Amino acid sequence: MTELQNTTAPAAQTPAGDPFLSVRDLRIHFDTDDGLVRSVDGVSFDLHKGRTLGIVGESGSGKSVTSLGIMGLHRSKRARISGEIRLNGEDLIAAGPDRVRQLRGREMAMIFQDPLTAMHPYYTVGQQIVEAYRVHHPDATRKQARTRAIEMLDRVGIPQPDRRVDDYPHQFSGGMRQRAMIAMALVNDPSLLIADEPTTALDVTVQAQILDLIRDLQEEFGSAVIIITHDLGVVAELADDILVMYGGKCVERGPADTLFDAPEHPYTWGLLGSMPRLDRELQDRLVPVRGTPPSLINVPSGCAFHPRCPYAQLTGGRSTTEVPVLAEAVPGHHAACHLAAAERHRIFTEEIAPRL
């Protein structure tokens, strides 16, 4: 669930209890020779167990850095992080690196885009899963860990897992490697799973299988899941809530249903327009968002999207001078845009919806 705690949402949409993951005003900046890179600049959301959050945005919008920040993997001499990341109530930014390391792989796990490069070429798939298990189960014997690895490979749908456990990553196909990565991530029953573009490197047919697998496993284990993608189609069926990122900021956030049916932000309209759909003719399928992604060092003034936004002139100059705040447009659904809500709804229904 992505509502901030101080907002009221329809009761049906608010899962009971405290969120498992709560991110507040997260900022991750990198001090580089070219200047300060504001990769993540004030992102907030909540996520409950059993729910899936989709983070969507084009390349360079800060999706990966957000997820690495949660995992504590952004840490470098040049990274500056601020805000709050509460995992099960514990603030990870205030916690020491060793504490975050203990949680990593046990309470929160991650799968990456390219399973070939993400696995070590010199160790068997089994050895890598066993290692992941034994980090957090130091008392487990090698045999127990191996049994567990085979069990996990079986669970993610690898045929003959007792044999394939001794294969090296390069002996697996792309889809199987990603299954093995998922097995490795889930070996310690984490309560939070972050999947950073889990299907981008895979064939289209395999993509759907992997997404199905992630959904099945989530239902089985009841964990909280974050799926990061630049393709709205990937999260359309999977996510309960969606967060749209642009230039390191959250520009729109809301339940998946309303976000797809009634998107509030002009950037989201562009994303929806570029989403491939089966029921559309091939030639007018991919209408990419015009223009190039913003620089994260010299972020455009006002609304970072204004150089590419067709409606920037309709706000009386505010788009270029004033940073729009994320405000609740309809209950539970937030957007950061200076256009008046009524104006936005009119543009969407009259100009955008007919073309989608």
Next chain:
Amino acid sequence: MFAYIIRRTFAALLLILVVSAVTFAIFFLLPRIAGETSDQLAAQYIGKNPSPEAIAAVKKNLGFDQPLYSQYWNFLKGLVGGAEYKFGPDPVTCHVPCFGYSFKNHLEVWPELTKRIPVTLSLAIGAAVLWLVSGVTTGVISALKPRSIFDRLAMGVALAGVSLPVFFTGALLLTVFSYEWPILDNLQYVNFTDDPIMWARNLILPWISLAFLYSALYARLTRAGMLETMSEDYIRTARAKGLVERKVVTRHGLRAALTPVVTIFGMDLGLLLGGALITEQVFSLQGIGAFAVQAIADNDLPKILGVTLLAAFFIVVCNLVVDLLYALVDPRVRLS
């Protein structure tokens, strides 16, 4: 894996055969091409102003009148079956493996070589251990803290190390530790089995001067490799598992970064075993390198041929070991 070992070993044997043929050709064919007759060749083995009869006898006894291929064949036969030369009043026997017979010194080449192998072996292995440990450690620390004071200092020293020749560092060490401040004087090779402490004491300076050069190279190599592997995706995966950083570095980073180091190491060690010419010269060690230098100075063909073959053998064997190690380290090699 087994088939791979067989295949590589067979290839290595073939390579040694080719190398021996080429060496043989270089030493026996080239003088002929350059215009030297078999008479002149034979004359080298007799004293000054030899009589034509004596030359003819030597030519016949040593087989110089036969075509080159059969001479090569006899040479190979000698390697596995020994040889006998009628030279002077008594026939001389060259025992298996017959690496040749030096008629100039009336010595079999092989026992001369085996006498010197322990010297060169001690020098090379000791230096190799030193430079591997110091070079790899320095490289890893430098890579983990790039642009730190340690890194800058280490890479500065490494630059000096690769630029300074062994005859300079060796002579410097000798001047300081044997003459100016004689804590390590009177350096003579002592067999390890006789007195391991003296063995190490007397070899420490040659080890250091050789290792200085090589550890500089290895530090740079390791640093570059570590910088590359530590930015790989699988390192991020290892951290995402919650591994402690020490294990991320050693088990995941170093493991991958060491592969090219092992390859180079095999070649370097093979070359060194064939004789550390300069180091042996500087420290007056009677190793294979000193033997080779002497053989060339004397223009003693059987000795030159023998030492060349031995050096080639070491290089080929070390490369074979590296190939096998490589397959052990990188499953993609073994399984493709």
